[in-house]
Amino acid sequence: MGDIVGYIHSMEGLIPVKTFQKWVYKIIVSNITGMKVRVTFWRDLAVDYSKKLQMCQIVEITGCTGGEVKFQFDPELKGVIAPMELHVQALSTVKILGHFDIATASPGQQLTWEPVSTADCLSFKDKPITVSGYLKTEFIVFKTTSGIPLAHGNLADGSYPLCIQIDGYKPVTPLEKGSFVIFNGKIEKSKPGSFFLRVDGMKNVVVDNNRPKLSLKQLKSAIYPPKKLGPEVEEVSSQKRYQEDEEKENSYDNEGGKKMKTD
Secondary structure, eight states: OOOEEEEEEEEEEEOSSTTTTTTEEEEEOOSSSSOOOEEEEEEEHHHHHHHHHHHHTTEEEEEEEEEEETTTTOOOBTTOOOOOEEOOTTOOOEEEEEEEOTTETTTTTEEEEEETTTSSGGGGBBBBEEEEEESSOOOOOOOTOOOOOOEEEEEEEESOEEEEEETOOOTTTTTOOEOOOOEEEEEETTTTTOOOEEEGGGGGGGEESSSSOOOOOOOHHHHHHOOOOOTTOOOOOHHHHHHHHHHHHHHHHHHHHHHHHHH
16 A cells, blocks of 8 residues: 655646546645655545645545556656556545645745746756746636636747746736736646746736836747757847848848849
């Protein structure tokens, strides 16, 4: 039998299955030491705990059976979670011990949020970082199957856009397009393969009202996605890229004009 104590790092939602179990509910639990374990609930337990459990809750789960993780269905999780998952049984116990603050690595120890630009933020995957910029889009709010409100939007620093996901979103702070906002979070990778900044709650969102809003024209200029930069890779500025694009367009126009005249 397997036991684990940790906080709920992510949820895969309540999913119907075409077997006698009818429902499956999966969460990933982290013990803060770097190890993450998937915990699976079936049938009535899946329905029950999908309503009770929330992101970042500290849980103690005991009396589980073990099973092999089938990474062919979740290849992006290979190397991220343990190869063995826990299956909650009828006699298993699930205790909610409290709420884990992502800004606290251990009791009394505060994480250091490192300021990073959107241009090279992907080099800091799974590390606590601070990213600031202007809101390129309005945030879209929706709820997960367990009722947790999430908000998705895009941040831009004038050159690069970055997707932001706020877990446990609350409309306490107006997030308007063009506003300058500071986010604390960690870069993660979604199932489709795109990178985003996961922010734990509105306590890690700060709107700087002292800065003027960016115009829509300036927001549209942020079209180049951030890249992973090596230590010896020289970053090409967006202004230089624009100049190169304009030179190409002008050369095409000139060639086209010459052909029109000769015809």
